[in-house]
Amino acid sequence: MENITASEVAGFGVGAFLLCATIAAPKVDAFISASQRSSLGMCKRCGNLRMIACTKCKGAGLVREGSLFGLSLVDEPKEISTACPNCQGRGHFGCPDCSKSSV
Numbered sequence: 207m208e209n210i211t212a213s214e215v216a217g218f219g220v221g222a223f224l225l226c227a228t229i230a231a232p233k234v235d236a237f238i239s240a241s242q243r244s245s246l247g248m249c250k251r252c253g254n255l256r257m258i259a260c261t262k263c264k265g266a267g268l269v270r271e272g273s274l275f276g277l278s279l280v281d282e283p284k285e286i287s288t289a290c291p292n293c294q295g296r297g298h299f300g301c302p303d304c305s306k307s308s309v
């Protein structure tokens with residue numbers, strides 16, 4: 207019973223590999239097409255994050271108001287953090303393109 211040679215084992219291995227490849231091929235193809243779709247349909251404005259970081263507060267949602275006059279005459283180095291008036295403290299805006307497409 208030494209007819210099962212290395213080449214047969216290799217052939218079995220190749221067959222199993224081909225079987226796996228055949229099974230996996232549609233999934234791989236679907237995966238690639240999905241990635242292609244996402245890359246092609248990726249929002250140029252927000253990169254599919256569906257939100258745009260506020261430039262005023264840099265996404266923090268808070269703006270620190272130091273001395274109003276730009277002078278440090280006051281000894282208290284306290285900074286008052288207030289909600290960013292540009293984004294209402296959210297730190298980001300909903301992407302108009304994505305909200306348009308999703309809704």
Ligand SMILES: [Zn+2]
Pocket residue numbers: 260261262263264265266267268290291292293294295296297298
């Ligand atoms: Zn903001």
Ligand SMILES: [Zn+2]
Pocket residue numbers: 249250251252253254255256257301302303304305
């Ligand atoms: Zn977008």
